[in-house]
Amino acid sequence: MTSNAQQNINVWLTQINTDFKSAVSVDCVIFGYDDNALKVLVSDCDMPPFEHQCSLLGDLVHSDETTEQAASRVLLTKTGFENVFLEQVQVFSGINRHPLGRVITVAYYSLIKITDDHLTHIHTHKGLKWLEVNKISSLAFDHYEIMHSSLRKMQKEIREQPIGFHLLPQKFSLLQLQRLYEVVLNIELDKRNFRRKLKGLGILNDIGEIEELVSHRPARLYAFDQSVYDKKKKTGFSFDL
Amino acid sequence: MTSNAQQNINVWLTQINTDFKSAVSVDCVIFGYDDNALKVLVSDCDMPPFEHQCSLLGDLVHSDETTEQAASRVLLTKTGFENVFLEQVQVFSGINRHPLGRVITVAYYSLIKITDDHLTHIHTHKGLKWLEVNKISSLAFDHYEIMHSSLRKMQKEIREQPIGFHLLPQKFSLLQLQRLYEVVLNIELDKRNFRRKLKGLGILNDIGEIEELVSHRPARLYAFDQSVYDKKKKTGFSFDL
DNA sequence: CCAAAAGTGTTATATTTACACCCATGC
DNA sequence: GCATGGGTGTAAATATAACACTTTTGG
Numbered sequence: 001m002t003s004n005a006q007q008n009i010n011v012w013l014t015q016i017n018t019d020f021k022s023a024v025s026v027d028c029v030i031f032g033y034d035d036n037a038l039k040v041l042v043s044d045c046d047m048p049p050f051e052h053q054c055s056l057l058g059d060l061v062h063s064d065e066t067t068e069q070a071a072s073r074v075l076l077t078k079t080g081f082e083n084v085f086l087e088q089v090q091v092f093s094g095i096n097r098h099p100l101g102r103v104i105t106v107a108y109y110s111l112i113k114i115t116d117d118h119l120t121h122i123h124t125h126k127g128l129k130w131l132e133v134n135k136i137s138s139l140a141f142d143h144y145e146i147m148h149s150s151l152r153k154m155q156k157e158i159r160e161q162p163i164g165f166h167l168l169p170q171k172f173s174l175l176q177l178q179r180l181y182e183v184v185l186n187i188e189l190d191k192r193n194f195r196r197k198l199k200g201l202g203i204l205n206d207i208g209e210i211e212e213l214v215s216h217r218p219a220r221l222y223a224f225d226q227s228v229y230d231k232k233k234k235t236g237f238s239f240d241l
Numbered sequence: 242m243t244s245n246a247q248q249n250i251n252v253w254l255t256q257i258n259t260d261f262k263s264a265v266s267v268d269c270v271i272f273g274y275d276d277n278a279l280k281v282l283v284s285d286c287d288m289p290p291f292e293h294q295c296s297l298l299g300d301l302v303h304s305d306e307t308t309e310q311a312a313s314r315v316l317l318t319k320t321g322f323e324n325v326f327l328e329q330v331q332v333f334s335g336i337n338r339h340p341l342g343r344v345i346t347v348a349y350y351s352l353i354k355i356t357d358d359h360l361t362h363i364h365t366h367k368g369l370k371w372l373e374v375n376k377i378s379s380l381a382f383d384h385y386e387i388m389h390s391s392l393r394k395m396q397k398e399i400r401e402q403p404i405g406f407h408l409l410p411q412k413f414s415l416l417q418l419q420r421l422y423e424v425v426l427n428i429e430l431d432k433r434n435f436r437r438k439l440k441g442l443g444i445l446n447d448i449g450e451i452e453e454l455v456s457h458r459p460a461r462l463y464a465f466d467q468s469v470y471d472k473k474k475k476t477g478f479s480f481d482l
Numbered sequence: 483c484c485a486a487a488a489g490t491g492t493t494a495t496a497t498t499t500a501c502a503c504c505c506a507t508g509c
Numbered sequence: 510g511c512a513t514g515g516g517t518g519t520a521a522a523t524a525t526a527a528c529a530c531t532t533t534t535g536g
Binding site: 190192193197214215216217218 | 525526527528532533534535536
Binding site: 004005008009012013015017019022024046047048051061064066067068088091093094095098100101102103106 | 245246249250253254256257258260261262263264265287288289292301302303304305306307308309329331332334335336339341342343344345347
């Protein structure tokens with residue numbers, strides 16, 4: 001090694017360990033679908049000057065974990081969910097985005113089956129609540145911007161990959177699926193065209209069951225078949241709604 | 242404010258300022274197109290154990306700049322380029338990705354007109370060089386992975402947005418444009434269909450000039466019209482190759 | 483028998499693909 | 510005159526969009 005190279009390394013070492021450090025956090029935009037509406041899980045914020053607003057769920061990244069692991073940890077510890085769909089959105093690094101000092105944050109979004117599990121009741125007493133996405137007008141910090149960017153990214157990806165199923169129960173009717181896309185994308189879809197298209201993709205299993213407790217003709221129930229999708233994808237097939 | 246809230250804030254303050262800090266860097270995947278090949282600008286690496294490899298251009302993020310500003314600064318100071326197309330890719334946060342300590346990095350990719358300016362000669366003596374993307378088999382640190390993820394993202398975005406023009410001179414022939422897409426996407430395109438489609442989009446201006454110094458019938462030259470594209474985009478038009 | 487959603491086909495239109503020859507220029 | 514890329518149109522296949530009625534169930 002040249003002494004010049006050694007010098008460079010010393011500069012780096014100094015910088016890495018002192019001058020140029022920053023706090024790094026993750027913020028999770030947790031989407032859920034319920035009651036024909038797209039919702040985001042938020043918590044009451046107790047940090048001035050945002051005491052009366054809600055914030056996304058997040059935490060600082062620890063030294064022994066990746067940002068993805070940090071996001072998974074936030075999800076697990078604050079909501080009890082494990083192995084949920086999680087996707088990196090982007091970094092937000094505005095210099096004054098956090099009132100307590102410089103915090104660079106990495107945004108993730110995840111898709112949750114609200115109705116599953118216990119989420120709804122268990123966590124309301126921790127200051128957590130589901131807000132309808134299109135009724136949110138502001139959030140603490142730059143979290144509105146983060147939420148909005150995440151929404152945009154999710155809207156794009158839900159058309160290109162079969163991830164919408166994460167928002168539905170395992171068994172669902174075709175109308176439920178259609179309504180999901182209509183609500184998330186804020187569009188209207190033609191019933192017959194939608195059904196033809198989805199059935200044509202060949203990634204739904206008719207599980208031979210029907211709706212129960214409905215006061216009209218019960219619909220057939222389907223389930224998304226991940227393994228068939230994985231196989232098809234390898235052969236150049238692409239989901240595209 | 243409750244004392245509980247105050248306590249939380251104190252914990253945060255401590256964590257932000259001490260325990261949970263990390264060095265944050267940016268790494269730039271600078272794509273250029275020349276000689277019918279897609280290239281990436283890299284520099285010789287002098288840091289063990291990567292002394293004989295090349296690395297992407299990057300630097301630590303300063304306390305008074307966003308990651309985007311840091312990426313722009315890297316581009317300007319190391320290559321002399323200003324106002325180039327720059328797009329965030331994603332964060333790479335593997336715990337041991339850097340030999341000198343924990344460094345979380347934000348990857349950006351940019352698209353450069355190689356032939357423009359002086360880049361080719363001016364910067365070769367700084368240890369910079371253009372490598373053909375598909376001849377690269379390894380890079381220092383996790384830079385190969387970063388380059389590869391950036392390439393994938395760029396390949397996707399070049400089909401969805403009119404950004405390929407950043408890789409070409411201001412004036413170009415339709416064949417040049419076609420070859421660009423063929424090389425970048427690693428596909429073959431039909432000449433007539435390609436021309437019909439591109440002309441049909443209405444975002445190219447025939448500038449009334451023709452190629453010079455070619456030993457065959459000279460091609461018409463076109464220029465991308467950003468302002469027409471911006472107008473069309475507002476009315477729901479979408480570029481899609 | 484009424485309300486509510488389930489389920490089903492056809493036609494028109496737009497988009498995509500495949501494909502082959504003559505033209506203009508420099509040497 | 511020949512080599513090189515420039516430039517052009519049509520037909521078939523595929524994908525998308527628009528649209529209305531009958532069926533089944535619970536109450």
